[in-house]
Amino acid sequence: MMDYIISVVTSRKPDAGTYSRVFVSLIGTEGTSDESEVGRENVYLSPGSKCSTKISCHHNLGKILLVTLRKEQVVSFPDLNWHCQDIWVEAPDGQKYYFPCNKWLCKDSNTITVREGWARKLNEDDVKQLQDHRIRELEEKRKIYKVLSQPPYRDRQAAWACADDVLTSKNRM
Incomplete structure (x- = not known):
């Protein structure tokens, strides 16, 4: 199994946090991962917080090109917008990838795809x-x-x- 560690940072803006569940998936040169929930169930993504998750794949994804984030409302909680500051990915070979996000996941547009941070x-x-x-x-x-x-x-x-x-x-x- 190939384990990828993904860390997602919520921005420090006072209204940046959410009670919603956030899922992440990776897109690499050699394939795409399944989704994994950031943090764990019943975790509030508070402003300034950093939550991590592990994605296990049966094959190497190659160079990580894109990260997809998806927000899903938790029943009985308000559907707050969420502001992602940035995403870090550590590949099984120790390679680290940085994805600056600085985007809102809103009630209606709840999925975004972010590319690696170096301008091209x-x-x-x-x-x-x-x-x-x-x-x-x-x-x-x-x-x-x-x-x-x-x-x-x-x-x-x-x-x-x-x-x-x-x-x-x-x-x-």
């Missing part, structure tokens, strides 16, 4: 999974900018409320 130019993405991820991110941003460039979204608050609607509508299609 388009021509430096030599792996198909990274090229596909870049295209999906750009399409999502184009939707937002297109909506925000049209009236009546001149006021910032209305524009960001609309942007949130555009982002979350992709999950309803």
Whole structure:
């Protein structure tokens, strides 16, 4: 078995924590892992906290390219948004990967995929999974900018409320 240790850090913003369950999966050059729950059941992801989990795979995933996070509401608890600061992955060979996240997982857009933290130019993405991820991110941003460039979204608050609607509508299609 190949064991990957994943540490997820909640940002220090006062409203960054959640009672929801958070699941993580890894995408590597040689395959994809199953999901694993971050922390353990009934753990509150409080602001500034660091929770870890272990993912065991039957095969080596190769170089870790992407990390997927998914938030799931716990029944009888409020469905709070959660802000992930960053993610660390330690591979079985000791290699460490850093994934800066700085993103919200919200009520309606509860899944995000994050790439490793080193900035790269388009021509430096030599792996198909990274090229596909870049295209999906750009399409999502184009939707937002297109909506925000049209009236009546001149006021910032209305524009960001609309942007949130555009982002979350992709999950309803």
